[in-house]
Each structure stands twice: as C-alpha cells, then as structure tokens.
Amino acid sequence: MLEKVILVICDGLGDRPIKDLGNLTPLEAAKTPNMDKLASESECGMMYSLGRGCVPGSDTSHLNILGYDYREYYSGRGTIEVTGVGMKLQEGDVALRGNFGTVDENFIIKDRRAGRIRGVAPLAQALDGIEIDGVTFLVKPGTGHRAAVVMRGKGLSSAIIDADPHKPDVPVREVTPLDESIEAKHTARILNVFLKKAWEILQKHPLNEERRKKGELLANYLLVRGAGQYKEVPCFKERYAFSGCCIAGGGLYKGVAAYLGMDVIDVPGATGLPDTDIEAKFMAAISNLKHYDFVFVHVKAADSFGEDGNFRGKKEFIEKIDHAARLFHETSENTLLIITGDHSTPCALKSHSGDPIPIIFRGTGVRVDKVAAFNERDCTRGGMGIITGMDIMPQVLNLFGKLPLTGA
Amino acid sequence: MLEKVILVICDGLGDRPIKDLGNLTPLEAAKTPNMDKLASESECGMMYSLGRGCVPGSDTSHLNILGYDYREYYSGRGTIEVTGVGMKLQEGDVALRGNFGTVDENFIIKDRRAGRIRGVAPLAQALDGIEIDGVTFLVKPGTGHRAAVVMRGKGLSSAIIDADPHKPDVPVREVTPLDESIEAKHTARILNVFLKKAWEILQKHPLNEERRKKGELLANYLLVRGAGQYKEVPCFKERYAFSGCCIAGGGLYKGVAAYLGMDVIDVPGATGLPDTDIEAKFMAAISNLKHYDFVFVHVKAADSFGEDGNFRGKKEFIEKIDHAARLFHETSENTLLIITGDHSTPCALKSHSGDPIPIIFRGTGVRVDKVAAFNERDCTRGGMGIITGMDIMPQVLNLFGKLPLTGA
Known part of the structure; x- marks a missing residue:
C-alpha cells in the first residue's frame, strides 16, 4: 500500500x-x-x-x-510572500509585499531596488510596530531589497492600488481605493500616512546616513504592492x-x-x-x-x-x-x-x-x-x-x- | 509568431x-x-x-x-436572422424571422412560402414602419420568401409563441404569451394586431393583385417565428x-x-x-x-x-x-x-x-x-x-x- x-x-x-x-x-x-x-x-x-x-x-x-x-x-500575492518570511497572519489582516527603493526629493523613483541593497533588516525594524489610527504595521525584511508588510486592525480591505508603479522615473503612487467601500478608503488613507511616515524615518535612518556618505542609493521609500486580505486557510x-x-x-x-x-x-x-x-x-x-x-x-x-x-x-x-x-x-x-x-x-x-x-x-x-x-x-x-x-x-x-x- | x-x-x-x-x-x-x-x-x-x-x-x-x-x-434565432439581413438591433428590440405565406379566407395556410415567391421587397416595404400603440415594426426582405421583423418599443418580451404553425393546412396561430408577464402579454397582443393589419395590406397589395390575375398563390400573410430579444453583444x-x-x-x-x-x-x-x-x-x-x-x-x-x-x-x-x-x-x-x-x-x-x-x-x-x-x-x-x-x-x-x- x-x-x-x-x-x-x-x-x-x-x-x-x-x-x-x-x-x-x-x-x-x-x-x-x-x-x-x-x-x-x-x-x-x-x-x-x-x-x-x-x-x-x-x-x-x-x-x-x-x-x-x-x-x-488566493487573496493576492502579499499574503503568500508575507507568510513566506515567517509572519503569522490573522483573519482580516492586509498583507503587502514591497521593495526598499530610492526616491528623490520630489518622490520620483530613481531605483525600485535601491541599488539592489542587501541587509535591510535594520530598516524593516525601524518601521515595525508603527500604529496609525488603530492599525498596526508589522514590517519584516524579505530577501535582498524586499520587505513584507502586514496591516492589522479593524475594517481593512485589500481593494487598493499598488504604491509601487512598477517602473522607475515616475512618482510613487498615492494609494487609492479600488472600490467604493469604507474599508478600502480607510485602508488607502492609513497606508498613505504610513508610507509618508516610513519615508521620514528611512530618510534619517543611520543605515541611509552611511549610504549617503558612501554615495550609494538611499533605501528611503517602501514601495508596496500585491495587497491581499487574509482569511483562514x-x-x-x-x-x-x-x-x-x-x-x-x-x-x-x-x-x-x-x-x-x-x-x-x-x-x-x-x-x-x-x-x-x-x-x-x-x-x-x-x-x-x-x-x-x-x-x-x-x-x-x-x-x-x-x-x-x-x-x-x-x-x-x-x-x-x-x-x-x-x-x-x-x-x-x-x-x-x-x-x-x-x-x-x-x-x-x-x-x-x-x-x-x-x-x-x-x-x-x-x-x-x-x-x-x-x-x-x-x-x-x-x-x-x-x-x-x-x-x-x-x-x-x-x-x-x-x-x-x-x-x- | x-x-x-x-x-x-x-x-x-x-x-x-x-x-x-x-x-x-x-x-x-x-x-x-x-x-x-x-x-x-x-x-x-x-x-x-x-x-x-x-x-x-x-x-x-x-x-x-x-x-x-x-x-x-443566444436570444432566439430571430435576432441573428434579422442582423443577417443588415438590420441594426437596439437593446430591448424583439426580432422575428418569417415567411410570406398564403392563407385562405379562413386563415388556413395553403402554402407556407407562397409558392416560394421571390422578390418580396415591395411587400416588406409596405409593412415597414407601421406603429401600433407605441411599438414600431421594422420589416425587411430576406432571401426568397423570407422576411425579417423587428418590434421596437418599451416593455417588450420574446416570450411568445410562433404565429407560424410550421405546417400547412392548419390555421395561422394567434400569438399567445409563454409566461405570465405583462411584457409577454403586451407583445403578443400588439403582434396580433400587426399581423392582422399586415394581412389587410398584403391582400390588397399591387404585387398580390398581379399574382391573383396570374393565378399564383398570394403572399398574403406574414408567418413569423423565432422571437428573440436583443441585448447588447x-x-x-x-x-x-x-x-x-x-x-x-x-x-x-x-x-x-x-x-x-x-x-x-x-x-x-x-x-x-x-x-x-x-x-x-x-x-x-x-x-x-x-x-x-x-x-x-x-x-x-x-x-x-x-x-x-x-x-x-x-x-x-x-x-x-x-x-x-x-x-x-x-x-x-x-x-x-x-x-x-x-x-x-x-x-x-x-x-x-x-x-x-x-x-x-x-x-x-x-x-x-x-x-x-x-x-x-x-x-x-x-x-x-x-x-x-x-x-x-x-x-x-x-x-x-x-x-x-x-x-x-
């Protein structure tokens, strides 16, 4: 048998x-x-x-x-990538994958991968645990320039566009809802606040100070995409x-x-x-x-x-x-x-x-x-x-x- | 490639x-x-x-x-036949195909194809544009003895039986609704009025006068079938x-x-x-x-x-x-x-x-x-x-x- x-x-x-x-x-x-x-x-x-x-x-x-x-x-690539780096999702979480990328002072993307930066754990850690209006952001490093992001809180939705425009030399996108639901609007708004705050933190992060001195591309923006909302599997x-x-x-x-x-x-x-x-x-x-x-x-x-x-x-x-x-x-x-x-x-x-x-x-x-x-x-x-x-x-x-x- | x-x-x-x-x-x-x-x-x-x-x-x-x-x-053969003769349908139209046939004074069908008449364009033209209670009938000739009919107006339905009984030596059918809807009843009623009126016009049509003289079968009834209601494709x-x-x-x-x-x-x-x-x-x-x-x-x-x-x-x-x-x-x-x-x-x-x-x-x-x-x-x-x-x-x-x- x-x-x-x-x-x-x-x-x-x-x-x-x-x-x-x-x-x-x-x-x-x-x-x-x-x-x-x-x-x-x-x-x-x-x-x-x-x-x-x-x-x-x-x-x-x-x-x-x-x-x-x-x-x-299947509820979006985000849920799978986030699970892949060892994060445990809860029902209702919105999961995103993302890159640490480089933007200039006008938020134009210079490099989607910050020169294929490695060792992004300190950057992820600096963003991990931020709370905005009752939504907690969990951020973990992925391989290379990648990161995994979880939004945890009530009333979230994955019906939002990618902040990552998937190409360089254009501005980062403001996240907008994909449907008319309160949840999608709420999620988009909070994610935008977070991405702005993340930028502020990353700009001044010691790891980026060092890269600035060395003339390397800054890893100063979190380009997120592939939002998926977890339901129990x-x-x-x-x-x-x-x-x-x-x-x-x-x-x-x-x-x-x-x-x-x-x-x-x-x-x-x-x-x-x-x-x-x-x-x-x-x-x-x-x-x-x-x-x-x-x-x-x-x-x-x-x-x-x-x-x-x-x-x-x-x-x-x-x-x-x-x-x-x-x-x-x-x-x-x-x-x-x-x-x-x-x-x-x-x-x-x-x-x-x-x-x-x-x-x-x-x-x-x-x-x-x-x-x-x-x-x-x-x-x-x-x-x-x-x-x-x-x-x-x-x-x-x-x-x-x-x-x-x-x-x- | x-x-x-x-x-x-x-x-x-x-x-x-x-x-x-x-x-x-x-x-x-x-x-x-x-x-x-x-x-x-x-x-x-x-x-x-x-x-x-x-x-x-x-x-x-x-x-x-x-x-x-x-x-x-697929919404009935009528929609396709009607489109095939070049008519443009609008959402809600009911389309029918039909034959010009021969009936006697008791509306018994003597020949479903009026002796396979050709050149029915003048007959179709005589019926084209008739309006009954807000429903306009558009009638175009098909090949041979055939015709294409469109009913255009509000509140129509294709849930009606064929007027054509599909065999000779029986009476033409009174069109009846196939369901209990107001639309089907309305469509059947108006179509019956039209078919009666069409018969009156066809009986006296010069082309039939000529056929009568020649001893040919009259094309004096429009035998319609295959009602279909168009929705946009x-x-x-x-x-x-x-x-x-x-x-x-x-x-x-x-x-x-x-x-x-x-x-x-x-x-x-x-x-x-x-x-x-x-x-x-x-x-x-x-x-x-x-x-x-x-x-x-x-x-x-x-x-x-x-x-x-x-x-x-x-x-x-x-x-x-x-x-x-x-x-x-x-x-x-x-x-x-x-x-x-x-x-x-x-x-x-x-x-x-x-x-x-x-x-x-x-x-x-x-x-x-x-x-x-x-x-x-x-x-x-x-x-x-x-x-x-x-x-x-x-x-x-x-x-x-x-x-x-x-x-x-």
Whole structure:
C-alpha cells in the first residue's frame, strides 16, 4: 500500500516546439533517460493547473496543485510572500509585499531596488510596530531589497492600488481605493500616512546616513504592492491527513507551503537559481519521508530560462533535473512519486502560457500506461488523460483509499 | 509568431459509421489527402461545440465556437436572422424571422412560402414602419420568401409563441404569451394586431393583385417565428482584439458574424449549396488576411447531405472541400489554421446530433501531435483531447500570448 508522497514541481517546465531544436520542446529535446524510465513505470497525463484557457501565475498554480482552489484561497500575492518570511497572519489582516527603493526629493523613483541593497533588516525594524489610527504595521525584511508588510486592525480591505508603479522615473503612487467601500478608503488613507511616515524615518535612518556618505542609493521609500486580505486557510495536514513539508529555493514556493501550514525545510545549496543543488534537494526529499507523509519539492530555473527565451539553457537545466531524478529509481514503490510542472513558460513567449504540462504518477496501485517518455507530446497519450491541478490531490487520496464514498 | 487566424467550419461535418461505407463515416470514407496532411502538421482533438449531451443548433454552435457562450448570448434565432439581413438591433428590440405565406379566407395556410415567391421587397416595404400603440415594426426582405421583423418599443418580451404553425393546412396561430408577464402579454397582443393589419395590406397589395390575375398563390400573410430579444453583444474585435470577417453562403452564418460585429465578405459563387465554389471561398479567406486578423469561412453542404441522409453525396462533398483545402498548404506558418465542424449531422438520423467533431490547429507554436488523418476516430487521439466550442477562442488567445495572467 502507498504510504508516502513526493511531489516534484519543475517550474515553467512546459514549452512549445522550437525550430532550432528540430521542432521539439526543450523537454522533448533534452536527454531525460531517468524521467523517461519513471514515466514508463507511471500513469501519465497532461495537466492544466488552473484549467483550460487560464495562464497560471506561480502562486495560483501551486495552490491548485496542492488542492486549494485559487478561486477560493488566493487573496493576492502579499499574503503568500508575507507568510513566506515567517509572519503569522490573522483573519482580516492586509498583507503587502514591497521593495526598499530610492526616491528623490520630489518622490520620483530613481531605483525600485535601491541599488539592489542587501541587509535591510535594520530598516524593516525601524518601521515595525508603527500604529496609525488603530492599525498596526508589522514590517519584516524579505530577501535582498524586499520587505513584507502586514496591516492589522479593524475594517481593512485589500481593494487598493499598488504604491509601487512598477517602473522607475515616475512618482510613487498615492494609494487609492479600488472600490467604493469604507474599508478600502480607510485602508488607502492609513497606508498613505504610513508610507509618508516610513519615508521620514528611512530618510534619517543611520543605515541611509552611511549610504549617503558612501554615495550609494538611499533605501528611503517602501514601495508596496500585491495587497491581499487574509482569511483562514485550512492547513494541509487537517485537510488531507498528510503531514507535509516543502523543499524549495524560491521564497514564493516556501511561502505557499507555509501558507498551507506545511513545514519548510532549508536545504543547503537550494538557491532557486540555475546553480541550485538539485541532487541535494531530491536527497533531502527522500530522507524527509522519514519525518513527513508528503514532501513537496520545487525546482525553479526551467521557468527562468523560459522567461529569458533561453531554450538551450532550459534544455540543459532539464537534463540536470533528469540526472538528479535517477535518485527516484530507488524509492520504495510505497512512495507515490508525482513529477510535473506548475505551468508552461514557452521560450518564444518569454512568459507563462496556458499550455498544459506533462504529469506522471508512479507507485503501487497506479495503472501504468504505455507512455515511455516524459514530455509534452508523449504524455498526451497517457492513461490519466487531461486533468487540472485540482484533480491531483483527489487522485492521490483515491490511490491511498482515502476518498469518501459518495452514496452507498 | 502567430499573426492571423483562418477558421474553417464545415457544417454538419461529423457523422457515424455507415454500413454501406464499410462502417466508416463519410469523412473517414472520403479521400482527404490534403486535410490529412494538414492534420499531420497540427494538434488535433475532438470538439463538442456546446458540451457533451447537447445537440447543437447551427446558431448556438457558431456562437460558442466564436467564443460567445450561447447560454449568455443566444436570444432566439430571430435576432441573428434579422442582423443577417443588415438590420441594426437596439437593446430591448424583439426580432422575428418569417415567411410570406398564403392563407385562405379562413386563415388556413395553403402554402407556407407562397409558392416560394421571390422578390418580396415591395411587400416588406409596405409593412415597414407601421406603429401600433407605441411599438414600431421594422420589416425587411430576406432571401426568397423570407422576411425579417423587428418590434421596437418599451416593455417588450420574446416570450411568445410562433404565429407560424410550421405546417400547412392548419390555421395561422394567434400569438399567445409563454409566461405570465405583462411584457409577454403586451407583445403578443400588439403582434396580433400587426399581423392582422399586415394581412389587410398584403391582400390588397399591387404585387398580390398581379399574382391573383396570374393565378399564383398570394403572399398574403406574414408567418413569423423565432422571437428573440436583443441585448447588447460585445463585438468580436473588442472582445478578442482581432478584426474579423466572415465568408459564407448561408444567411444564418453571415447573420452570426454580423451579430458579433464581423464584416461579411460576399464571394461570387458562394451559394451555401452543393454547387458552391469552395476554392473561391478559401482563396478569398487567404487573400482577406491582408485586411483582417481573423477570417471565418463557412462551408454548408455536408450538413444538407446529412439532413437528406445522402452519405455518398456527403462523402463526395467532403472530397471537394479537401481538394480546395490544398490551398492551405501554402499559408504562412504565422497563420493559425483551424478546421472543424459546428456539429455532426449523421446521415442515419437526418438531423443534428450530439456527437463531437474533429478539430485541428496548425501554425507556429502548436504542439504537433502524432495524428495523421482528419476524421472522427483519428482525432480522438490528438494532443488537444476533447474540448468544447468555448475552449477554442481561449486556446487561440493562448497561442498568441494574449491571455491574461491569473495570479502573479
């Protein structure tokens, strides 16, 4: 009987035929003997993480794949990023992500990332705990120039525009409400007061005094975006009776896992970049089966190569994933191994697309089909057919014999 | 990158296995080397225009295929026919289609088409503009014995029965409301007054005086049916950012296109009948790519052969389509070519059915699958899987990179 699950998500894995690869996709062109062997031992299919006709974001797609319908549980990127840096949200909180950026005396943005400043913890700390009209601002540092912001208080709303205009050489935006509600107006007003106050504090902050002396760009404005209002999310273990953990380099994926109450395991060498140590991640996934029922492993860089239009890089990175995937040949048949992506990132588009992604299920009880290669075209002929992200967890529960009976 | 779209809809294309064709469908039995080659360069699938378990009408199926959910945008055949003859509808108008027919002195229908009269424009003109209790009747001639009628005024409803009983030798129907609303009662009452008045005018019309002298059937009654109430439809260009045109012989298809704000291109020789000049239509489709982003070409007669139960005629007509389809071999790979049908019209049934129809997508970026023949059974193994009509436009937008991101 099945006992454990490893879910491997290769970000942006899917692609489209590329002339310079002989009209193959990077996944088809890549030599993937290990994943092909795994596919030959699997039931295969194609998966639209959000459904046909949707281009999935990384946040929404992961929610669906993990069995949380994004239409119900996605409330803006802010909530996920904030959870990802370890903050605990409460019902009604408005969460934002943001950058420490540089503005001039007229509030024109000179650099959205303050020269890619690092070590912003003292700046975040200086803003943490400020209270304005009954709303408390909690501010924590993110990676690099990033910050996470929580507004906590009564009568808040996430229906507000970003203060961050997403480009330099324009003024920072005054936050305005997106609807006519009292809550949105209230939230926008208070956030504007806070951002002004934050600017005053940051301007005079010792860290910025030092940067001024060195002629460096000041980190003097908090450019916030992606407001989301938190409502309680049932934790993964409660929902599926699987204790779960996440192994990922990228903050967003750790954030999604934390958002669902999974433990986040830090693996040395997991960077979320092309240099990431995939083998270390897969080894950690296997060894964590001792402690967890469900291990979610995320590998990022195929997506980044797709965003850059670098199809050779994407192909080579997929070959690295495949090389590390040899480790899965030895996993017990009582471990359900799932390998898929979260969405396609076609090199020709340099962005996410709505094309489906191959998916394989390997383990005891699976109806192994005749597909013998892990790629976009072979897997269309798999036994699983064409599924959505929201089909995955019910399929897992079914294989475990954990789905309830409908009727008698 | 993709730049243009040609959508070819072969009406009533799908069928069922026929003993006399060696248990093949007409499409399978037909020699279709050109469409087979196109299929081998395509991603293929099967399409239910309205969804499983629905037998599509020609109007509803075309709406869905063009991305307008019939459950939202279909409001009776009248609206489409009326638009097809060039009338502009306003929100709240009730549109009807009708025939000029022959009734005797007791209002018994002697011929529903007045001996298939032609040249009804003077009759329509005599009825055009009549006003009854604040409702204006706009009447335009259709093809042959047909007319298009618009009721314009406040408080109208399309919830009324047809005045046309759809068979001869019975009395014309008094129009009655289909629900208890004041609007339906009001509309029925006024329409009855109009039809009576129209009869009075038609009886004495010079054109009928002449027919009486010649011993021809009088066109003395307007048999109306298919009431639909217009509500505004977002135009195709606005909805999809594609300028669109339609090439069709049949009025209904031109009507659907006009209803969606597409231009209708008249191609000499496009008759909507078995003698139609398919090559001229396909050539016009290709040459109109210079002027339009999206060309919708409709070919009718396979459906008519199906309705007649003439499977050999259907097979031969499909071979004619295939011969003309050789023209598409030369279209640029930056043109997305889609070939499909609107529904099946099995010769054994002599009517539309709910069986799905093969569909192919050919052009840059498409994940070409292993299907090498365009027919009902090979296409079931295509990479696209089984889709609905409403999946087509999102899939087009996805290939063009035009779908919005859901999430971040």
